[in-house]
Amino acid sequence: MSISVQNISKSYQQLKAVDAISFEVNEGELFGLIGPDGAGKTTIFRILTTLLLADEGKAKVLEYDVVKDYKSIRNSVGYMPGKFSLYQDLTVEENLTFFATIFGTTIEENYDLIEDIYVQIEPFKNRRAGALSGGMKQKLALCCALIHAPKVLFLDEPTTGVDPVSRKEFWQMLKRLQQKGITILVSTPYMDEASLCDRIALIQKGKILKIDSPQNIISNYDKLIYDISSKNTHGLIHDLKNYPSQYSVYAFGEFIHYIDSKKDFNPSDLNEYLEHKKHSEIIIQPAKTSIEDVFMDL
């Protein structure tokens, strides 16, 4: 077991940011905390990286206790906070050297671990970190979190605000790091990234709603979702919401996702209703369930 969390709670004044959360992350696993802003993800990261004390509960990282053995944890984990926290006035190379020195190592010693990623930012190694683009900052931050060859990597929303291309590349890098035996705990508000994790915890308002593999979460979802579209999308949402047996209606990319509350729901009845409402080019077809659908129904 690389990470074990038992009944951890943390409040900030009135607000219960984390509410009796428990989960375990196996060695070598890529585990995702999936949830929106304010769910409590950052608080969990800060407790596990020994930067914040929990009010209640126990947590261990690599069998070290987060309170008692905090120094051992700090030496053996890498942490990439959500907010860019490298030195903006230092160059790319200076930042990396700085972090290596703090951990008593050198860039050369662990170069093989960061090589894949570092070669992409090396052409800019004399540029100040503050002047890098979002995607490059993120790569530098990852290099800095890896430079002391940690056994566990904590990544707090590494892809927030990052474009789809860079996000894809970032996840490919994570997979390669995982193959090198590093355990990774990563958080994200992007539901499509959930499917790239081995297991995920869906989290909202300080509570874990579900823990399982993305495949199981999707296949255990027992409602049938329909993709619906017509020429007038905005009107379609409105009319579907007024359909008597509707269970939920929400936009999903180019289609509306529709779930009916009746077991014996007949799509052709709905088609008739929409035609009556003057919709044209109506499409009603079974949809593929995604993590986002499950999340929205929790």
Add this chain to the structure above:
Amino acid sequence: MNREKIIQVENLTKEFGDFTAVDSISFDVYKGEIFGFLGANGAGKTTAMKMLIGISNPTSGKAIVAGYDVFSQAEMVKKSIGYMSQKFSLYDDLTIKENITFFGGIYGLSRKRIKEKIAELVEELQLQEVANHLVGSLPLGWKQKLSFSVALLHEPKIVFLDEPTGGVDPITRRQFWEMIYTQANKGTTIFVTTHYMDEAEYCDRVSIMVEGKIEALNSPKKLKEQFKVDSMNEVFLKLARNIE
């Protein structure tokens, strides 16, 4: 179709030293349209947007926004548009009412009008219970909805939204888009950037910037046909794959 052009951009260019951030882009946006302005990080979106809202001067080229030239009539442009950025939204240590009053004042609304607007927004966004709370204490989703409404206080013809839904939960994200649709139906033009490709599908037309240039511009449906793929995500990956 005879549609009113509310934004006209011709060969708009911005250079920083020998780096061309925006490279001679041209496009039009129509009244009441939801226009998605996409691109990878560093593609030049923010620079282009800054020129369109009158806070950065073009190196060359021309842009007319709401009938005003962004270079010679920048102040008139600013008065005719709304702008919402994820970073500089509202004042965390003012209450909701104070924020509305403050921005109403900046936009030159009368006291009476500000009072009406406060009542209207509090009702519309159901903020009755928190109207006197500090904005800093609100969840991100609420803040985003409120700052969208504040960007619309002076009833601008166009509103520019810079990644309005980053980090927001899936339900709030959709509620936010319903607000966008409602506003567009009232005739307000929406110019929006996002990294969520499902949101790109909600736009009437979408442009994709790659290395300072607009590489594609069409409705999501036509773009998918053009690139022979099933989703906007794939369109984006195809176009932007060659960078970095």
